[in-house]
Amino acid sequence: MCKGLATLPATCLKSAKDIKHKISFMLQRQESQEVKQKKTEEKNEDSDERIPTSAELEKWKESFSYVMNSEMGRTMFTSFLSSEFSQENMDFxxxxxxxxxxxxxxxxxxxxxxxxxxxxxDSPNEVNLDAVTRKETMQNILCVSHSCFEVAQRRIYLLMEKDSYKRFLHSKLMHNLISQAHFSVVG
Structure with a gap:
């Protein structure tokens, strides 16, 4: 350790290490987001640039489950989540x-x-789970079964439904999709 750092209290060194960890985590997450965004853009380019029909959009507005049960709905919702830096929820x-x-x-x-x-x-794409669910999921991993992520997955689904979905419905992306669908019917 250099002579200057040795004179600092241990709490300062710990704080510096914490800050360094957070910065490296943020940089790693940013790189991860950029890679995912490129993949999403490439996928969108490959999907024949199809826009959802007015009927599809109406279904999406009715219920979050319609969005999640539609491949295009999930793709559009994922694009929205990416713009909010919360794509890890859909990925999970x-x-x-x-x-x-x-x-x-x-x-x-x-x-x-x-x-x-x-x-x-502190995982690279940590989803927002409460401590009880996180601990329960960790316990489930010790005795793995096909249902070990069921509770955590349900919590994230509900989080997306109650939080992100409402913003998605009022987002610029959704308004653009509605305009494009209306224009394609009229034009």
Whole structure:
């Protein structure tokens, strides 16, 4: 340690380490977001630039479950979440859906990856879970089954439904989609 740092109190050094950790975490998260955004943009370019119909948009406005049950709805909602820097919620939800179809021999490895990526405190794409759910999920990982993320996935679904979905309905993205759908019917 350099001579100047040795004279600082331990609490200052700990604070400096905490700040360094947070900055590196933010930089890592920003890089991760940029990679995901590029993938989303490439996926959107490959999807024939199809816009949802007025009927699809009306269904999306009726219920969050219509958005989640529609591939295009999930794609558009994910774009919105990305603009709010909360895409990790959808990524986690999709990872949990995929996990339910994982073969038993790969279950433990995949569970640990999902936990490390989204659930663990200070994970790169940490989702917003309460302490009880986080602890319960950690316990479920010790005895892995296809349902070990069920409660956490449900919490994130409800968070997206109660919070992000309402903003999505009033977002510029949604207004643009409605305008495009209306224009394609008129034009």
């Amino acid at each position: 939800w999709i990872a949990c859906e995929d996990f339910k179809n994982t073969s038993t021999c790969k279950l433990e490895k995949k569970a640990k990856l999902i936990y490390q990526q989204y659930v663990s405190t």
